[in-house]
Amino acid sequence: xxxxxxxxxxQQPAVSSKVFIQRDYSSGTICRFxxxxxxxxxxxxxxxxxEETIQTLNNLYAEAEKLGGKSYLEGCLACLTAYTIxxxxxxxxxxxxxxxxxxxxxxNEKTYAPRGLLLxxxxxRGLRVVEITIFEDRSIGSGR
Amino acid sequence: MKNCExxxxxxxxxxxxxxxxxxxxxxAESGNEQDKKAKRPRRKWEVxxxxxxxxxxxxxxxxxxxxxxxxxxxxxxxxxxxxxxFDCPFLVKHLTGCIPVIxxxxxxxxxxxxxxxxxxxxxxxxxxxPDEAADIEKQIDNTGNTTYRPPPRTKEVLINxxxxxxxxxFTCKMFRPPRTSHCSLCDNCVERFDHHCPWVGNCVGKRNxxxxxxFIVSLSFLTAFIFGCVTTHLALxxxxxxxxxxxxxxxxxxxxxCFFSVWSILGLSGFHTYLVASNLTTNEDIKGSWSxxxxxxxxxxxxxxxxxxxxxxxxxxxxxxxSLIDRRGFLPTEESAQTSSAExxxxxxxxxxxxxxxxxxxxxxxxxxxxxxxxxxxxxxHQNSSFA
Numbered sequence: 001x002x003x004x005x006x007x008x009x010x011q012q013p014a015v016s017s018k019v020f021i022q023r024d025y026s027s028g029t030i031c032r033f034x035x036x037x038x039x040x041x042x043x044x045x046x047x048x049x050x051e052e053t054i055q056t057l058n059n060l061y062a063e064a065e066k067l068g069g070k071s072y073l074e075g076c077l078a079c080l081t082a083y084t085i086x087x088x089x090x091x092x093x094x095x096x097x098x099x100x101x102x103x104x105x106x107x108n109e110k111t112y113a114p115r116g117l118l119l120x121x122x123x124x125r126g127l128r129v130v131e132i133t134i135f136e137d138r139s140i141g142s143g144r
Numbered sequence: 145m146k147n148c149e150x151x152x153x154x155x156x157x158x159x160x161x162x163x164x165x166x167x168x169x170x171x172a173e174s175g176n177e178q179d180k181k182a183k184r185p186r187r188k189w190e191v192x193x194x195x196x197x198x199x200x201x202x203x204x205x206x207x208x209x210x211x212x213x214x215x216x217x218x219x220x221x222x223x224x225x226x227x228x229x230f231d232c233p234f235l236v237k238h239l240t241g242c243i244p245v246i247x248x249x250x251x252x253x254x255x256x257x258x259x260x261x262x263x264x265x266x267x268x269x270x271x272x273x274p275d276e277a278a279d280i281e282k283q284i285d286n287t288g289n290t291t292y293r294p295p296p297r298t299k300e301v302l303i304n305x306x307x308x309x310x311x312x313x314f315t316c317k318m319f320r321p322p323r324t325s326h327c328s329l330c331d332n333c334v335e336r337f338d339h340h341c342p343w344v345g346n347c348v349g350k351r352n353x354x355x356x357x358x359f360i361v362s363l364s365f366l367t368a369f370i371f372g373c374v375t376t377h378l379a380l381x382x383x384x385x386x387x388x389x390x391x392x393x394x395x396x397x398x399x400x401x402c403f404f405s406v407w408s409i410l411g412l413s414g415f416h417t418y419l420v421a422s423n424l425t426t427n428e429d430i431k432g433s434w435s436x437x438x439x440x441x442x443x444x445x446x447x448x449x450x451x452x453x454x455x456x457x458x459x460x461x462x463x464x465x466x467s468l469i470d471r472r473g474f475l476p477t478e479e480s481a482q483t484s485s486a487e488x489x490x491x492x493x494x495x496x497x498x499x500x501x502x503x504x505x506x507x508x509x510x511x512x513x514x515x516x517x518x519x520x521x522x523x524x525x526h527q528n529s530s531f532a
Contacts, residue, residue, distance in 0.1 A: 018275050018279070020275075020276055020279045023321065025301045025303055025308075025310075025321065025322055026301065026302055026303060026304075027303070027304070028303055028304060028322075028446065028447055029321065029322055029323055029335075029336070029447065064463060065462075065463055066463070067454070067457065067458050067462055067463075071462060072457055072461045074461075074463070074464075075354075075457070075460065075461025075462060075463075075464075076461055078464070079354070079358060079460070079461070082252070082253050082256040082257055082260075082358070083256070083257065083260055083354070083358070084256065086464060091463065091464045091466075092463055093463045093464060093465060093466055094466055097466060123466070123468070125270075125273065125276070126269050126270040126468040126469075127468060128269070128272070128276070128318065129276060131275075
């Protein structure tokens with residue numbers, strides 16, 4: 001009932017290791033991450049949960065980079081104004097990046113932090129990797 | 145058991161050695177003040193590892209050697225200036241008033257796109273963090289080479305059923321994504337690297353290729369236009385009887401510059417139009433990556449959409465990718481964070497802990513999230529950089 005949570009544990013959860021989900025280049029240079037489930041996370045999170053997160057991220061990036069009517073319109077308009085509208089307007093890509101940041105924050109709060117994991121937004125790593133920080137599992141588990 | 149654990153936690157022991165740590169609140173404040181006086185928060189561009197120069201507090205990025213850019217600008221300004229001063233009045237009188245308008249629009253286009261090409265981040269990839277680099281090293285089968293530089297490491301991937309070799313970059317400590325190349329002049333890996341243009345004083349890559357293309361196309365129109373106008377001017381003057389020699393004396397500079405630049409710039413525009421239509425980069429074209437020169441197999445460009453129109457649209461009108469280097473973001477103040485946050489967090493967490501000793505996982509989650517890890521810069525910092 002009454003657990004002894006060491007203040008030191010709460011304050012400085014030690015980083016046990018980091019897992020890096022690399023990019024998947026099978027469809028070209030578009031931003032996609034590999035959905036292969038890393039073995040280090042097997043004890044922490046469901047494979048399905050993880051795959052869902054990565055797949056949603058992939059879909060969001062695909063939406064950002066989609067070549068369609070809207071992006072062409074934006075591109076043509078930008079060309080006509082000698083690309084000066086990029087200085088005043090937020091591009092479609094930037095809007096989707098904000099969406100991605102919100103999604104990652106949401107996933108961290110709801111799914112990953114309770115399991116002692118932390119997702120880092122890929123934009124912080126130059127869209128090269130999805131970095132998942134694994135914190136030491138000292139006190140989790142005893143609370144359940 | 146309870147008492148033992150709490151006794152271990154001593155705020156003074158937790159904080160990294162700072163001079164004279166007085167009790168809690170005062171310590172936090174004075175610690176912060178000392179740190180603030182010692183160093184103001186620095187932006188990421190100040191510690192950027194590549195050979196680039198930054199202006200306007202990180203908004204503008206240029207290569208280290210931008211030597212020829214002033215020459216390019218100078219030539220354009222001088223030629224256009226002479227055109228407006230000497231040729232326009234005559235042509236407006238004898239032909240039409242549209243001439244300076246067209247000239248003006250082209251000139252503005254050229255200058256704006258030139259400046260955008262020069263001052264925009266071409267698609268620089270930030271170098272791998274030490275953790276990432278260590279992870280990659282683990283994955284590479286290291287046979288324990290004792291030479292200073294190990295043999296080139298490559299990784300093969302299948303892109304649209306085509307085998308592509310990814311090379312490992314020793315400077316940036318990562319496997320380069322496809323179409324990325326390391327520019328030795330700027331000492332950066334640049335995505336979709338086209339070439340390093342000395343005239344523009346910057347690399348041409350994924351993010352500024354469309355600016356570069358618009359620049360050379362509008363420049364070729366401008367030079368052809370000026371050349372045409374100057375020739376018309378001379379012809380009209382010669383007809384008028386005032387003397388060809390007199391007319392020639394007024395505009396030799398423009399004529400010479402335009403004559404020599406028209407051919408080279410038209411040629412360059414034509415070449416780049418071909419590259420855009422086949423979704424190639426100058427780098428790939430020169431190396432012959434997809435034309436089968438280097439390999440015996442039937443290699444085709446895996447990035448081409450097999451349709452000229454779609455290729456052009458994707459290269460020139462596609463979504464504008466964001467800058468990955470976040471020049472204007474603030475550096476995580478690691479040293480000050482350790483001292484001040486350790487001292488500041490102690491009282492708040494102690495209070496939390498006293499109230500909620502039987503902590504559920506949600507409380508722990510909050511504790512975990514508040515841990516001193518580098519706070520990700522919010523996305524609107526990307527928007528702040530005007531030449532992003």
